[in-house]
Amino acid sequence: xxxxxxxxxxxxxxxxxxxxxxxxxxxxxxxxxxxxxxxxxxxxxxxxxxxxxxxxxxxxxxxxxxxxxxxxxxxxxxxxxxxxxxxxxxxxxxxxxxxxxxxxxxxxxxxxxxxxxxxxxxxxxxxxxxxxxxxxxxxxxxxxxxxxxxxxxxxxxxxxxxxxxxxxxxxxxxxxxxxxxxxxxxxxxxxxxxxxxxxxxxxxxxxxxx
Numbered sequence: 001x002x003x004x005x006x007x008x009x010x011x012x013x014x015x016x017x018x019x020x021x022x023x024x025x026x027x028x029x030x031x032x033x034x035x036x037x038x039x040x041x042x043x044x045x046x047x048x049x050x051x052x053x054x055x056x057x058x059x060x061x062x063x064x065x066x067x068x069x070x071x072x073x074x075x076x077x078x079x080x081x082x083x084x085x086x087x088x089x090x091x092x093x094x095x096x097x098x099x100x101x102x103x104x105x106x107x108x109x110x111x112x113x114x115x116x117x118x119x120x121x122x123x124x125x126x127x128x129x130x131x132x133x134x135x136x137x138x139x140x141x142x143x144x145x146x147x148x149x150x151x152x153x154x155x156x157x158x159x160x161x162x163x164x165x166x167x168x169x170x171x172x173x174x175x176x177x178x179x180x181x182x183x184x185x186x187x188x189x190x191x192x193x194x195x196x197x198x199x200x201x202x203x204x205x206x207x208x209x210x
Contacts, residue, residue, distance in 0.1 A: 013192055015184055021203045022180035022196040026103060033096040047091045048083040063120055070105060071112055073120055073172035075137035084109050090175055100185030105177045112172040121166040129164035130154050
């Protein structure tokens with residue numbers, strides 16, 4: 001029996017399943033994307049807005065997904081961090097073209113703990129840890145040589161194999177989902193969309209028009 005022939009109680013394609021909450025379905029799609037996508041399946045677009053509501057978007061990498069939310073890391077002096085501090089709400093979007101699937105997730109954002117940031121920073125390769133000290137992310141650069149000189153000094157200070165502490169200006173954020181939409185490509189642009197919306201301690205599921 002094909003996927004299109006198997007439906008759940010909402011009449012959706014079986015690719016959506018019938019989970020009462022979104023995390024198990026996200027994990028299933030994410031695992032499939034790891035096998036199907038030729039490039040980084042962890043990549044997502046992060047949309048933020050400043051205190052005046054002016055939006056900006058950029059690509060990020062997911063570094064954790066559990067009952068607490070979706071975690072990502074960045075320089076705290078970056079534009080995205082400044083916007084999250086001013087307006088602690090965000091939306092993220094995964095798009096896996098080979099699977100013809102998309103997931104949009106929105107909700108409030110809070111900083112991760114120092115312990116979590118330390119643990120993830122320690123897992124990065126040595127060059128990335130040194131680079132986190134070298135980059136003045138999002139600030140104007142007069143000459144590229146400035147970055148190269150700063151990087152060279154730091155590479156001397158922290159040679160390969162040495163411990164590199166986490167910079168005080170580098171940490172992470174966690175988005176707590178209050179709505180999650182799963183999108184599956186349909187012929188003639190009649191796409192299938194399943195929306196989970198937080199309701200009290202649980203979730204409500206609904207089908208959206210294409």
